[in-house]
Amino acid sequence: MMMGETWLDWDRDGKDWPHRSSTRFVETAGLRWHVQEMGPDNAPVLLLLHGTGASTHSWRHILPLLAQQFRLLAIDLPCHGFTRPLSPADLSLPGMTRSIAALLAHLHVTPAMIAGHSAGGAIAVSLAAVRGREAAPAVVAINGAFLPIRGDRLFSPLAKALFANPFSASMFSLLARTTPLGGNLLSATGSRIDEPGAALYRRLLTSPGHVRGALGMMAAWDLTRFASLLGSLSSPVVLIAASDDPMVPVRNSQEAARLNRTARLVLAERGGHLLHECDPGFVSGAIVDALSAVASSRAKEGVDAA
Numbered sequence: 001m002m003m004g005e006t007w008l009d010w011d012r013d014g015k016d017w018p019h020r021s022s023t024r025f026v027e028t029a030g031l032r033w034h035v036q037e038m039g040p041d042n043a044p045v046l047l048l049l050h051g052t053g054a055s056t057h058s059w060r061h062i063l064p065l066l067a068q069q070f071r072l073l074a075i076d077l078p079c080h081g082f083t084r085p086l087s088p089a090d091l092s093l094p095g096m097t098r099s100i101a102a103l104l105a106h107l108h109v110t111p112a113m114i115a116g117h118s119a120g121g122a123i124a125v126s127l128a129a130v131r132g133r134e135a136a137p138a139v140v141a142i143n144g145a146f147l148p149i150r151g152d153r154l155f156s157p158l159a160k161a162l163f164a165n166p167f168s169a170s171m172f173s174l175l176a177r178t179t180p181l182g183g184n185l186l187s188a189t190g191s192r193i194d195e196p197g198a199a200l201y202r203r204l205l206t207s208p209g210h211v212r213g214a215l216g217m218m219a220a221w222d223l224t225r226f227a228s229l230l231g232s233l234s235s236p237v238v239l240i241a242a243s244d245d246p247m248v249p250v251r252n253s254q255e256a257a258r259l260n261r262t263a264r265l266v267l268a269e270r271g272g273h274l275l276h277e278c279d280p281g282f283v284s285g286a287i288v289d290a291l292s293a294v295a296s297s298r299a300k301e302g303v304d305a306a
Contacts, residue, residue: 007084007209010034014082018060018200025082029102030089034082038063039071044112044291046070047104047127047137051118051145053214055081057200058117061280069288073109075100077120079213081204091213092220097126113294115140115287117276118248119217122146122226128235136235138294140287142276143241143248146226146256190246190272197277230259237263238290240283242271264290 014020019036026033036056046066050058056074063072076083078091078099090099100123104111114137116124121144128136185205186198204210230237237260241253250267257265266286268275276283 006207008082008204008207010082013203013207018057019063022063026103026106027086028106029099030085030087031078031099031103032084032086033103034076035103035107036063036074037072038074039067039069041071043069043071045109046072046287046291047100047109047111047114047124048072048074049100049114049116049120049123050074050077050080051116051120052217053080053204053210054117054201055204055210057081057197058274058277060197060277062276062284065280065284066287069291070113073107073111075103077123077213077217079216080210084209089213089216090220091216092222093122093126093226095220096123096217097130100127101130111137113138113140113287113291115142116144117142118145118273119221122223125226125230125233125237129229129233131235136233138236138238138290139233140238140240140290141253141256142283143245143273144239144253144256145248146230147223147252188247189274190242190244191274191278192272193274193277227259230256233260236290236294238266238286238293239263240266240268240275240286242268242273242275244270245273245275247273264293 008014010025014023017023019038022036022038024035024037026035034056048056048059048062050056055076059074063074066072078089078096079085089095114124114127116122116139121139121141124139124141125144125146128139131137186193186201237256239253239256241250243250253265257263268279268282271278271282
């Protein structure tokens with residue numbers, strides 16, 4: 001239950017939010033969603049899913065680069081950023097998959113491609129899997145968190161304990177306001193992002209609701225059956241990874257490429273965990289290349305079927 005938390009206020013905290021004019025709020029599946037849309041209506045739809053503890057702001061540089069090729073749909077995940085729960089939220093991987101699928105149905109949107117960063121990559125795979133073979137979108141995962149994190153035997157119970165304590169999120173947010181905690185967390189990503197982006201991360205951390213949402217997601221996360229899900233996925237998969245990511249080691253993407261033998265692995269030497277924020281040109285180029293490859297492949301399948 002997270003309805004009683006202190007949440008970010010759009011009129012106050014979102015007044016300078018990246019791409020504010022592209023924002024709207026949608027109520028469905030027990031949530032009030034923060035949604036950003038950009039690009040032509042007749043273009044293929046690209047759904048963008050951020051990672052744990054982030055928000056739509058993490059795509060701020062990517063959105064303008066892809067707005068000509070795609071109809072872009074970026075959302076704040078449940079209980080993250082400006083997406084608030086209207087009823088108790090299920091922050092597990094299946095729970096988030098169901099919630100986002102319900103949002104897409106409400107919006108009458110069928111993505112041609114889903115791009116996810118970190119844990120958002122796992123959600124992208126899960127969403128593609130439930131769409132069925134005929135309608136399965138292509139998946140692009142950026143530093144996809146597909147394996148249990150290092151120290152998971154300690155961290156998962158710790159996250160559960162912190163989530164169970166109603167005062168943990170408020171204390172964490174207070175520390176983010178009064179100490180260098182936010183800067184230290186960003187340093188741990190191994191990424192050098194711009195100061196406006198860093199300031200937005202610090203703003204997110206001052207919201208107990210957002211922090212509790214991130215803790216709840218980590219506490220509920222279970223990837224024990226994910227390998228079989230990824231291995232059986234029939235839609236095209238592109239794995240983008242930074243070799244110097246200290247949070248989600250490149251072996252996550254390498255192992256994912258081994259499990260799904262049709263997946264294509266694209267490596268960047270530098271950029272850290274927030275590669276899409278450090279080098280948006282590299283990531284957006286890989287996404288456009290993926291779209292072209294998928295279109296060519298599906299056109300060939302159509303010719304062969306005929």
